[in-house]
Amino acid sequence: MYQYLLRLSIVFCTIMLLSVSCRQAGTPKPRGYFRIEMPEKGYIQLDSAMPYSFIYPKYARVETDVSPTAEPNWINITFPQFNAKIHITYIEVNNNIYEIIEDNIRFAYAHTIKADGIKEYPFINDNQNVYGTVFEIKGNAASSFQFFVTDSVRHFLRGALYFNTAPNKDSLAPVVHFISDDIFRMVESIRWKNNW
Numbered sequence: 001m002y003q004y005l006l007r008l009s010i011v012f013c014t015i016m017l018l019s020v021s022c023r024q025a026g027t028p029k030p031r032g033y034f035r036i037e038m039p040e041k042g043y044i045q046l047d048s049a050m051p052y053s054f055i056y057p058k059y060a061r062v063e064t065d066v067s068p069t070a071e072p073n074w075i076n077i078t079f080p081q082f083n084a085k086i087h088i089t090y091i092e093v094n095n096n097i098y099e100i101i102e103d104n105i106r107f108a109y110a111h112t113i114k115a116d117g118i119k120e121y122p123f124i125n126d127n128q129n130v131y132g133t134v135f136e137i138k139g140n141a142a143s144s145f146q147f148f149v150t151d152s153v154r155h156f157l158r159g160a161l162y163f164n165t166a167p168n169k170d171s172l173a174p175v176v177h178f179i180s181d182d183i184f185r186m187v188e189s190i191r192w193k194n195n196w
Contacts, residue, residue, distance in 0.1 A: 043056065043057060051092075051193050052073075060077045062078075077159075084175065087159065090158075097150060100156050116138045119138070121135075123147075129192065132150060133148060134187060145183050146159065147187055
């Protein structure tokens with residue numbers, strides 16, 4: 001009986017030592033992000049006295065830009081649930097379209113310091129005299145999407161998407177992808193008022 005208990009104790013101790021020595025150090029789980037519920041897509045026509053119009057998402061708000069540098073016809077399309085906004089600026093062209101376009105291309109490419117890359121999507125709508133470019137800025141840049149459109153003679157409209165948070169491409173990716181659809185829909189729907 002004594003030998004049986006001794007053998008059983010040795011087997012038990014061996015199993016315990018093996019289980020402790022073979023146990024791997026746990027690796028920490030990667031950092032996760034909160035699940036973001038996306039609203040149902042739907043659009044509203046911008047109804048205002050602005051010299052332009054377009055559709056914008058029904059889950060966004062149109063607000064007049066009240067910043068100290070704001071000019072007439074500047075607005076923000078805010079997304080409260082995403083803590084984001086598309087800052088819209090408007091300039092009346094006065095034989096200076098090339099300078100305005102060059103300035104706005106520089107604005108987009110100023111993000112190359114933080115960007116992983118910039119992809120350009122040209123836009124042409126001859127029927128409505130709307131021509132421009134959408135810039136997709138990848139990486140941890142301050143603005144993920146920018147665009148400008150013009151009729152080349154009188155109107156110039158620019159938009160830039162900003163989040164009121166530190167840029168983090170991984171955590172913002174689902175929201176950026178969701179809003180990018182809205183940006184393309186906005187650009188496609190732009191119409192000029194009082195055209196020529």
